[in-house]
Amino acid sequence: MTTLVLFLQFLSIIPLAFGLGLNHPNCDLTTTQDQGSTLRIFHIDSPCSPFKSSSPLSWEARVLKTLAEDQARLQYLTSLVAGRSVVPIASGRQMLQSTTYIVKAKIGTPAQSLLLAMDTSSDVAWLPCSGCVGCPSTTAFSPVKSTTFKNVSCSAPQCKQVPNPTCGASACAFNLTYGSSSIAANLSQDTIRLAADPITAFTFGCVNKVAGGGTIPPPQGLLGLGRGPLSLMSQAQSLYKSTFSYCLPSFKSLAFSGSLRLGPTAQPLRVKYTPLLRNPRRSSLYYVNLVAIRVAKKVVDIPPAAIAFNPATGAGTIFDSGTVYTRLATPIYEAVRNEFRKRVKPRTAVVKSLGGFDTCYSEQVTVPTITFMFKGVNMTMPADNLMLHSTAGSTSCLAMAAAPENVNSVVNIIASMQQQNHRVVIDVPNGRIGVARERCS
Helix, strand or coil, X not given: CCCCCCCCCCHHHCCHHHCCXXXXXHHCCCCCCCECCEEEEEECCCCCCCCCCCCCCCHHHHHHHHHHHHHHHHHHHHCCCCCCCCCCCCCHHHHHCCCCEEEEEEECCCCEEEEEEEECCCCCCEEEEEEEECCCCCCCECHHHCCCCEECCCCCHHHHHCCCEEECCCCEEEEEEECCEEEEEEEEEEEEEECCEEEEEEEEEEEEEEECCCCCCCCCCEEECCCCCCCHHHXXXXXXXXXXXXXXXXXXXXXXXXEEEECCCCCCCCXXXXXXXXXXXXXXXXXXXXXXXXXXXXXXXXXXXXXXXXXXXXXXXXXXXXXXXXXXXXXHHHHHHHHHHHHCECXXXXXXXXXXXXXXXXXXXXXXXXXXXXXXXXXXECHHHCEEECCCCCCEEECEEECCCCCCCCEEEECHHHHCCEEEEEECCCCEEEEEECCCC
């Protein structure tokens, strides 16, 4: 790989009318006060984000770039089938790329504020640390300014959870390589504050060197919400009971923000649940049992093998906050797409392609709903969750695509655009995931 680039996710579909930028009263991410155990979630490319791209790319170019970055993430997620049950840290590329949504965290004593990417499919937290050679962000965590910072020793059990650990200067160090890029980091601990909650001795990767791969974007770090031993949910299990929920804001939201609720309290009472499945081949991911898909009132014909949960291979369906557009195994996608096309009005609308999207229209169309049917709960998506619309002209595309087939086993991914304006509740102790329609902003 010759370059590492920041996701340009959804910039293409934020209406030009929302050019309010950082002057909007809801856009001050550095001073905004999160409440209790609830954090505000911002889209990485919303007008509120300091990482918002100023790229002059066209709508089509931005869609294609997002698709390319989604493809890289899909390769990462599918690569987790590697003969081991724990993959606590992503590849070098994945660590350096920001995912779609960011939250504010305070690290150290006294506290230093950073905007971390929220990722439900990664385990470890990582931060660029001051003095880092090649790190992208002008905002980095300074260990020397924190009285509660310490490095994790080589004999600590956490050192066994990182790939390729080495014993640095009295600290557990690790080095990740991916293509022509590499990351060197120490495993460290400090207090992290999320909303009103301090978590002491929180273990994270303190990145001190990035090499190769060309220019790198400016994310300030990542907060892993996966199921592995170094994830936030595992480290703060006594506080949050391995329970959290999130509501991802729509790109059309004037307030620009959703919410991340940590812990079992304040979770919605009126929500329907489906069983949460554990797949030992990809143990960090949140699997569910997708039993059928409905387009309008028609349940489409799907081969059972394409939709089956298979713990022996890692196949199945997951909820993921970092992938933008839902990906389905080819037989599933083609069945959904074909039925969708039949029900688009007017029926004379001409179907076109754009990159990985093969169902686009150059005129205004009325589209049917699509419903993911899980055991115990249905997730119905209206047009806002299904169609990408150009900021100029009338081009629109069905924002779903076929999953890559050149992998060990195909994962169906319920992605962030399709999750917008839904409350997703992850309740590991009770082995369930809740889904309810909710206006997230």
